[in-house]
Amino acid sequence: xxxxxxxxxxxxxxxxxxxxxxxxxxxxxxxxxxxxxxxxxxxxxxxxxxxxxxxxxxxxxxxxxxxxxxxxxxxxxxxxxxxxxxxxxxxxxxxxxxxxxxxxxxxxxxxxxxx
Amino acid sequence: xxxxxxxxxxxxxxxxxxxxxxxxxxxxxxxxxxxxxxxxxxxxxxxxxxxxxxxxxxxxxxxxxxxxxxxxxxxxxxxxxxxxxxxxxxxxxxxxxxxxxxxxxxxxxxxx
Numbered sequence: 001x002x003x004x005x006x007x008x009x010x011x012x013x014x015x016x017x018x019x020x021x022x023x024x025x026x027x028x029x030x031x032x033x034x035x036x037x038x039x040x041x042x043x044x045x046x047x048x049x050x051x052x053x054x055x056x057x058x059x060x061x062x063x064x065x066x067x068x069x070x071x072x073x074x075x076x077x078x079x080x081x082x083x084x085x086x087x088x089x090x091x092x093x094x095x096x097x098x099x100x101x102x103x104x105x106x107x108x109x110x111x112x113x114x115x
Numbered sequence: 116x117x118x119x120x121x122x123x124x125x126x127x128x129x130x131x132x133x134x135x136x137x138x139x140x141x142x143x144x145x146x147x148x149x150x151x152x153x154x155x156x157x158x159x160x161x162x163x164x165x166x167x168x169x170x171x172x173x174x175x176x177x178x179x180x181x182x183x184x185x186x187x188x189x190x191x192x193x194x195x196x197x198x199x200x201x202x203x204x205x206x207x208x209x210x211x212x213x214x215x216x217x218x219x220x221x222x223x224x225x226x227x
Contacts, residue, residue: 050215102148102171108155
């Protein structure tokens with residue numbers, strides 16, 4: 001079974017600064033997807049960024065980028081130029097590429113942004 | 116339309132009540148999901164519907180009964196719930212294997 005671990009229950013960052021959220025996972029599969037989801041107080045889970053395991057290039061989406069280390073099974077999220085609206089719970093998630101498999105979530109990291 | 120709409124947003128029910136949660140999407144997604152999320156915890160998968168058929172039931176108690184009347188609609192019927200069933204119930208949908216899931220805003224359920 002796959003497991004996803006987020007070792008930082010809470011993080012804080014000053015507005016306009018950069019913060020990195022950590023995620024490690026355990027799997028015996030070679031083909032899978034990794035995701036970062038954001039859950040603000042509005043409760044909706046919003047996809048921030050996704051990474052296909054077969055791609056060596058790290059995914060980027062505007063101020064959000066990942067550091068994907070497949071051998072180390074590490075998938076960290078970097079948020080640059082942090083904004084107040086970035087404050088939320090962030091969940092790292094894993095999904096196998098095999099049919100029928102669903103998301104396995106990490107425990108979450110609560111990000112606070114200080115003005 | 117890239118939304119998954121859940122109603123109601125909040126629900127308070129007694130342990131003897133029967134109620135239903137509703138989830139709707141018009142993106143043509145053929146897979147729909149129910150998750151349960153307790154406070155400060157990640158979502159936990161409950162049910163998966165694929166092409167309107169139940170494909171995964173994660174050993175959920177029978178007091179939760181899912182229903183998929185058509186490809187756009189997913190219901191969760193609730194009966195004789197316990198206070199520990201109080202949680203945020205999230206619905207999600209997905210088009211295919213290589214696509215991401217879209218989530219609704221959830222229903223905050225309180226069982227009294």
